[in-house]
Amino acid sequence: MQDLFIRSLRARAVNVPLEFPVRTSVGVVDTSPLVLLDIETNQDITGRSYAFTYTPLGLAPVRALLDSLERLLEGQLVAPHEIEKLLQGRFRLLGNTGIVKIATAAVDMAAWDALAQHRGVPLAKLLGGQVKAIPAYDSHSMDGPQLGPERARRAVAQGLKAIKIKIGHKTLKEDVQSVALIRETVGDDVHLMVDVNQGLSVPEAIRRGRALEPFGLAWIEEPTLQEDYSGHALIRDALKTPVQMGENWFSVDEMHKAIVAGAADFVMPDVMKIGGVSGWLRASALAATYQIPMSSHIFDEISAHLLAVTPTAHWLEKMGLADPILAKPLVYVNGAALVPDVPGVGIEWNEEAVERFAV
C-alpha cells in the first residue's frame, strides 16, 4: 500500500441556519458557525472534518490558522500520532488551547478520516471496533411551553428514547414547570436529562436539583461554572441525580483533574475541544480506568464512530449542527445512530449548501 501524504489544506467558513436556536441559561446560539476542512492527499483521498466555533466571531481566526498550518503540514505522512506531536511541539509555548486547539483538532479529525479511507474501512473499524448502532438522545433547548412539548413528541415519534432539555430559567418555578411539562409529555419510559450550561451558583444548583428529583432525571449537566470542580463535587454530594460534565474540557488533563476532584458521575468530552480523535482515545481510556460512563457532545458523525470503541460508552448527543451542509447526515433508527459502513467517517459536503451559507 502506497503511503499517504498531505498535499494541501482547504478551510472554508460557513454560517448555517438552525431549525431551532439553541437557547441556554447563558445566551442563545442561533446559527451554527462551522469551518470546513479538507485535507487533500497525494492520492485520490480527501480527509474531511469541521470545527464548530460557537460564535461567527471565531470563523475568521480558525480559518486563518488552518490556512497558515498548510505550509507546516504539506508533505507530512498522514499519521495522526506524528501530526499531533508536530503540532503540540509547535504550539507548546503559545498554548494548545482555545482557538489553536480547535484548529489542531480539526486537522487531527481530518487526518484520521483520510487514514481510514486509505485503509478502506470506517473509522470505527480502523480503531478496532465494529459498525453498530449507538444509543442517542435528542438534544433540545429552553424551548418554552409550546415548542418544548412539540419537539419532545416529535422526537419520541421518531423513535428516540432519551431527550435533553436546557434549564436554568430565572426562577426555580420555571425550571420545575418546564421539566414537569416534558416529563408529562413523554411519560416515564423516556430518559430525560437537563443541562444548566453553567448558569447557577452552587447553592442554587443544589436547591433546584433537589426540587427536580421527583422527575427521575438521568443527569444534570454543568449545573455551575465548568471550571469549578469542587463546586460540582458539592452539588454531586447533595443530589441523587447524577452530575454530568465535560464539553468544555480543552484537554485530557482537565478531564483528569475534574475526575480526581469528584466533579462528575458521568463525562461527556467534546471531540474537538478534547483534541480530536487522538484526544478522544486518551479520554476514553481515562474514563475506562475510572469506570465512568462517557457520552459525546455535538459532532454527531465522528462521535458515533468513537463511541463504538469507547469502553464505557453511554449516550450520543443528537444535535445535527452540520446537517444542512452534509451530503449524507447521520442516520438514526429506533433511537440509535448508525455508524456509516463506508471508508472513513462518512463526511461529504453538500457543495450547493456550502456555497449558500459561505461566509
Ligand SMILES: [Mg+2]
Ligand atoms: Mg451542555
